[in-house]
Amino acid sequence: MKFIELKNVNKTYSTGVTALADLSVEIEKGEFVFVIGHTASGKSTFIKMLYREEKPTKGSVIVGGVNVAKLRNRKVYKLRRKIGVVFQDFKLLPKLTVYENVAFALECLGLKAKDIKPKVMKAIEIVGLKEKTRSFPHQLSGGEQQRVCIARAIVNEPKLLICDEPTGNLDPETSKEIMKVISNINKDLKTTVIMATHDKEIVNRMKKRVLLIEHGVLTGDYLKGSYKSHENV
Amino acid sequence: MKMFRIIGRSIRDAFKSVFRNFSLSMASILCATITLLVVGISLIIAGNIDNATKSLEKELNIVVYLDKSATEYDAMELKSKIEAIANVEKVEYKSKESWKSEMSEYNPSFGTVFENYEDNPLLDSFVVTVNNSKSLDKVTKQIRELELIESANYGEDTVNTMVSVFDVVKKTTIVVLIALIFVTAFLISNTIKLTIYSRRSEIEIMRLVGGSNAAIKLPFVFEGFVIGLLGSIIPIIVIVYGYIIAFERLDGHIITDIIKLISPYNFVFIIAGIIALLGALIGMFGSLRAVRKYLKV
Structure with missing residues (x-):
């Protein structure tokens, strides 16, 4: 069985808008996949379905052997513990330090304090923020804040890292650094990465698998894809 | 074990966050203070109204005069018959001789x-x-049915009006008190909801990193508890000292x-306990209600 498997997924919102129509796709363990498309093309819905922020109207979404579509509300947290999510707007807690923000994820899981520290320090080291553990988010640059968000996403060693426009708020130089961090996590920790993005340069340079979603339909699946093959997006 | 760790952390975080979000917590605490003060004062008033009506009711009794022909033996027999009637608490015998000497003593x-x-x-x-x-009316009628009874009266009309007035007063105080407690619960829980609204991103992140519902709710529930308890401090002080002073001044x-x-001792401490408990419970449930709204899952 594939690590991620979407079969005939449909999503229609209560407003009547169809976000995804009959979408089927398979993703292997350890893959690095870009999801591209216009704004409102359905790529955000696709991403949100993977961590069960949205439920499909029809079809099945299987992540790591679990049918997310049929997962009970009370059990959703168990799925989320296996997934790390990186956001465009970082979603850091402003009143917590870098260390506390990363440790927060583990504290929610009820880990022992002595187990939390080494894990947090390791995650912070991976994203290269060892010198800033005691800083507060407002004392950091955008790129540094995104690193904290990545550290928080990987601190529990998830099998899947979902990135929703992680470089959307960053300048090209910082974006490159962030992509390097994410790429290393994919290579070194064998974490599957699925990333929604608008950043042409990144997609073209990385030469990874690309899924193109247009008007809720998967119109392209390129193994070593780039934006060049569909310049109109 | 894991649950204990989560509870321990929740308590720690509850205190931390009351102080970290001080201005918002202060708004909730002040709201709790004002509303609990009103509830406390109402409790004092309601308690005293209840006490006053009860003690006035105790003064109400039936005066029974025996027939002139009744002997002392008859009187004793009648006494035990009256005592056997339902709702009768006490029957005091007063012979005509003791009436005579009492009246003569009162006025020569x-x-x-x-x-003569x-x-x-x-x-x-x-x-x-x-x-x-x-039961005054019923008992009086039953006594009248007995033999050798000249008359049995309890002041009928006046007493009946008094009893029904007391009844209305008591019921009104209970309704007002319950309504007040509901209003208090609503106000406090809404203020706490505002506090939590400003921290919905915190809840969202907790959900996304895989915090279970219990782990997300607990810190907020404890925080509500702390806010409610802090909010009850001033009302308790005001009520305890206020009532003791008022009692002494009014003799x-x-x-x-x-x-x-x-009497203030015990009474004020019971009221203080009720206020603290109300504050803490309303705070807890108010928080729970608010967190649920943002939990979605």
Whole structure:
């Protein structure tokens, strides 16, 4: 069985808008996949379905052997513990330090304090923020804040890292650094990465698998894809 | 073990976050303070109204006069018959002789009048106390049915009006008190909801990193508890000292000597306990209600 498997997924919102129509796709363990498309093309819905922020109207979404579509509300947290999510707007807690923000994820899981520290320090080291553990988010640059968000996403060693426009708020130089961090996590920790993005340069340079979603339909699946093959997006 | 760790952390975080979000917590605490103060004062008033009506009701009793022909033996027999009637608490016998000497003592001119009579013109009597003022009428009627009874009265119309007025007053105080507690619960929980609204991103992140519902709710529930408890401090101080001082200044009664205030010791501490408990519970449930709204899952 594939690590991620979407079969005939449909999503229609209560407003009547169809976000995804009959979408089927398979993703292997350890893959690095870009999801591209216009704004409102359905790529955000696709991403949100993977961590069960949205439920499909029809079809099945299987992540790591679990049918997310049929997962009970009370059990959703168990799925989320296996997934790390990186956001465009970082979603850091402003009143917590870098260390506390990363440790927060583990504290929610009820880990022992002595187990939390080494894990947090390791995650912070991976994203290269060892010198800033005691800083507060407002004392950091955008790129540094995104690193904290990545550290928080990987601190529990998830099998899947979902990135929703992680470089959307960053300048090209910082974006490159962030992509390097994410790429290393994919290579070194064998974490599957699925990333929604608008950043042409990144997609073209990385030469990874690309899924193109247009008007809720998967119109392209390129193994070593780039934006060049569909310049109109 | 894991659950204990989560509870321990939740308590720690609750205190931390009350101080970290001080201005918002302060708004919730102040809201709790004001509303709990109103509830506390109402509790004091309601308690005293209840006490006053109860003690006034205790003063209500039936005066029974026996027939002139009744002997002392008859009187004793009648006494035990009356005692057997439902709701009768106490029957006090007062012979005509003791009436005579009491009246003569009260005013010597009565004594002079009594001397003109060969026999004692007064009647033997019972003062019957009932345990429930509503049963006065029924008991009186039952007594009248007995033999050798000259009359049995309890002041009918006046007492009936009084009893129904007391009833209305008591019921109104209970309704007002319950309404007030609801309003308090609504106000406090809404203020806490505002506090939590400003921290919905925190809840969202907790959900996304895989915090279970219990782990997300707990810190907020404890925080509500702390806010409610902190909010009850000032009302408790004001009520405890306020009532003790008022009691001493008023000499333990209000308006007339008949309406006695409840003695402050024990009473104020019970009220203080109720206020603290109300504050803490309303805080907890208010928070829970608000977090649920943002939990979605």
